[in-house]
Every structure is written in C-alpha cells, then in structure tokens.
Amino acid sequence: MVEVSIEKAHTLKATTLILATSKLLAPANRLYRRIGFQEVALDELGPLPYHRETFAMALDLTATD
Numbered sequence: 001m002v003e004v005s006i007e008k009a010h011t012l013k014a015t016t017l018i019l020a021t022s023k024l025l026a027p028a029n030r031l032y033r034r035i036g037f038q039e040v041a042l043d044e045l046g047p048l049p050y051h052r053e054t055f056a057m058a059l060d061l062t063a064t065d
Contacts, residue, residue: 002035009061017059018045022052032057 037057
C-alpha cells in the first residue's frame with residue numbers, strides 16, 4: 001500500500017508525501033523509516049483529527065526519482 005501511494009504521488013507530481021501515524025504502530029513506523037520517511041513537526045501541518053498520540057512523517061519524493 002505504501003508503494004502504491006508513493007507511485008500515485010509521483011504520478012500527481014507531488015514533491016513530498018506526508019503521513020500521520022501512531023507511536024503504537026511500531027512495526028509500521030519501522031517500515032516507513034526503512035522506506036525513507038522522516039519525522040516532521042506536527043505544527044508544520046496544522047491540527048490533525050486524531051485523538052491518540054499521533055506524529056507525522058514525510059518522504060521527500062524528489063530524492064526517490
């Protein structure tokens with residue numbers, strides 16, 4: 001699913017792909033980091049609709065071309 005999302009973002013000419021995740025999802029977060037996502041500050045994104053402990057990660061798509 002992550003690979004398909006990255007491909008779709010490339011198709012749309014996006015330069016960054018951002019995801020919100022929970023610290024409780026450790027296996028998924030390890031996968032995101034292996035792919036190249038890096039944690040970003042939530043205040044850069046604005047409020048998110050989630051009530052659990054959430055953080056955001058971003059992937060620079062210009063580096064994966």
